[in-house]
Amino acid sequence: MPPFFSASNSTSSSVSLYLAPWVVPVSSPVIRDGAVAVSNGRILAVGSSSSLRAQFKDARIHCSQGVLLPGLVNAHIHLELSAYPHIPCPAPEETFCDWIRSLLQVRQEGQIEPGESDDGMSRQMLQQQHDAGVLLLLDIGNVQPSPPSVNPHPAHVTFLLELLGPTAKAEEQVLARISSLPDSVMATAHALYSTTPVIITALKQRADRLHHIFSIHLAESTDEIELLRSGKGCFRSFLEERGAWENSFPCPGIDSHGAVEYLERLGLLDAGLLCVHCVHVSEKEVQMLAVRGCKVCLCPGSNRFLGVGVAPLEQMLRHNLLPALGTDSIASNEELDLWREMQILREDHPEVPPAMVMAMATLGGAAALGREQDFGTLAPGRKAIFLNVDSQLLQDVQNEKQLLDALTGGGSPSTIRWIVEG
Ligand SMILES: [Zn+2]
Known part of the structure; x- marks a missing residue:
C-alpha cells in the first residue's frame, strides 16, 4: 500500500x-x-x-x-471477474461472440485460480486500483458483493447489480426480481443484445427513481449493430444455440440504425445514462448523446484486446462530450491500469491533447458518477x-x-x- x-x-x-x-x-x-x-x-x-x-x-x-x-476514476470495471483465469484475446478469425462463449464457459465451470476466492481476488484488485491512484470506481457485477469487512476500503466503490434476460420467460423472471430488490441495491442492465427492451426500461426507470446512474454496455462491436439492424450475424447464432432466439431483432417497433438510436426510441437518453464503450456510433448518435447530456465511458484497452475497433473520440470531443475511462475486467484486458488506458488512448488518438486525456481519467469519470462536486x-x-x-x-x-x-x-x-x- x-x-x-x-x-x-x-x-x-x-x-x-x-x-x-x-x-x-x-x-x-x-x-x-x-x-x-x-x-x-x-x-x-x-x-x-x-x-x-x-x-x-x-x-x-x-x-x-x-x-x-x-485521484483517477475507473468508471467501468467488473471486480467479480478478477478471480477467473485469463482469457486469451480472440484470434483474428474469431468473433466477439466467441469471446463471450469463452467467458461464459469459464464462469460456468467456476474456474477460479487455486487458493483464491471471488471476494478475496476482488478485494486484492480493489487494493491494486487504489495503490495505482484510483479513487472512484464503478463496479458492475452479477452478484452483490459482501459488505466491506473490518474497515471500509479507501477507494470509493459504487456497485451496480447487472441484470439481463433475452427472452419472454427470462423477462418475467427478471421483472419479478427487480420488483423484489430492496432500494439499497442499485441495479442496471447488461447490453441491448442480452436484455429485452422491457427489462432495460424497467431498470432505467428504477435507477431514475432511486437517483443513481444507469450503466449499459453499448455499441461495443459491429456484431451488436448487425443484430440490431438486421437480426443476423454471430449474435443471432449465439442466441439460437442458447435457446434464446425469439425473433426479437430487429426489435418490433424500434426502427433503429444503431445502438444509441435504439435507446433513443425507448426514450432512455438522458443525464442518468452511462453508455460504456460506444465504439460503433454514428456522428448523429454522438450528437444525440451530447444533446441529451448522456455520459460516455471509453475502454480503449479492452477494445484493443478484443479487436472491436476504436471509439470516435474526436467526434465526441467536438460535440463537447468529455468521456470517462474504464478498464473493463481482466477477462477483456491485459491489465487493469488507468495509466495504461491513458497511454492506449494517446496511441489511438494522437491528435487529442494530453490535457484532454488527463481530464477524461479524472473529471470525466467523476462527472459520469455524479461526484464532480467532490472529486475529479x-x-x-x-x-x-x-x-x-x-x-x-x-x-x-x-x-x-x-x-x-x-x-x-x-x-x-x-x-x-x-x-x-x-
Ligand atoms: Zn464491461
Whole structure:
C-alpha cells in the first residue's frame, strides 16, 4: 500500500499547504511551483506556491516532489471477474461472440485460480486500483458483493447489480426480481443484445427513481449493430444455440440504425445514462448523446484486446462530450491500469491533447458518477484527497506540454501516494 501523506494537528493553524514543482488542477491550467491549500477536509485554494504562502502565512507546509493531481476514476470495471483465469484475446478469425462463449464457459465451470476466492481476488484488485491512484470506481457485477469487512476500503466503490434476460420467460423472471430488490441495491442492465427492451426500461426507470446512474454496455462491436439492424450475424447464432432466439431483432417497433438510436426510441437518453464503450456510433448518435447530456465511458484497452475497433473520440470531443475511462475486467484486458488506458488512448488518438486525456481519467469519470462536486479536479470546495506522483520521466520535464505528455503517455509513475486530509 502506498504511504499516505496526512497532516497532523500539531500547529495552531487549520490550513495545510501542499507544495510541489507541478500542480495539475485539471479544471484550470497547470501550475509550475504550485500549491494546494486545504482545511477541514476540503480544498481552500489552488495557485502558485508564492501566492498561497503569502495568503496563508501560518499554514503548515508540506513539500513534495513531482506532481499534485486529482485521484483517477475507473468508471467501468467488473471486480467479480478478477478471480477467473485469463482469457486469451480472440484470434483474428474469431468473433466477439466467441469471446463471450469463452467467458461464459469459464464462469460456468467456476474456474477460479487455486487458493483464491471471488471476494478475496476482488478485494486484492480493489487494493491494486487504489495503490495505482484510483479513487472512484464503478463496479458492475452479477452478484452483490459482501459488505466491506473490518474497515471500509479507501477507494470509493459504487456497485451496480447487472441484470439481463433475452427472452419472454427470462423477462418475467427478471421483472419479478427487480420488483423484489430492496432500494439499497442499485441495479442496471447488461447490453441491448442480452436484455429485452422491457427489462432495460424497467431498470432505467428504477435507477431514475432511486437517483443513481444507469450503466449499459453499448455499441461495443459491429456484431451488436448487425443484430440490431438486421437480426443476423454471430449474435443471432449465439442466441439460437442458447435457446434464446425469439425473433426479437430487429426489435418490433424500434426502427433503429444503431445502438444509441435504439435507446433513443425507448426514450432512455438522458443525464442518468452511462453508455460504456460506444465504439460503433454514428456522428448523429454522438450528437444525440451530447444533446441529451448522456455520459460516455471509453475502454480503449479492452477494445484493443478484443479487436472491436476504436471509439470516435474526436467526434465526441467536438460535440463537447468529455468521456470517462474504464478498464473493463481482466477477462477483456491485459491489465487493469488507468495509466495504461491513458497511454492506449494517446496511441489511438494522437491528435487529442494530453490535457484532454488527463481530464477524461479524472473529471470525466467523476462527472459520469455524479461526484464532480467532490472529486475529479483540484479546485476550491473539492475534498482534500488527491495524488502526489513522481518518476524520473516527470523530473525531467521542462514545461506544461512535456508534463502532460509524460503523465498521460508514460504509463504508471514509479511513486504514487495519496494526500488525505480530514
Ligand atoms: Zn464491461
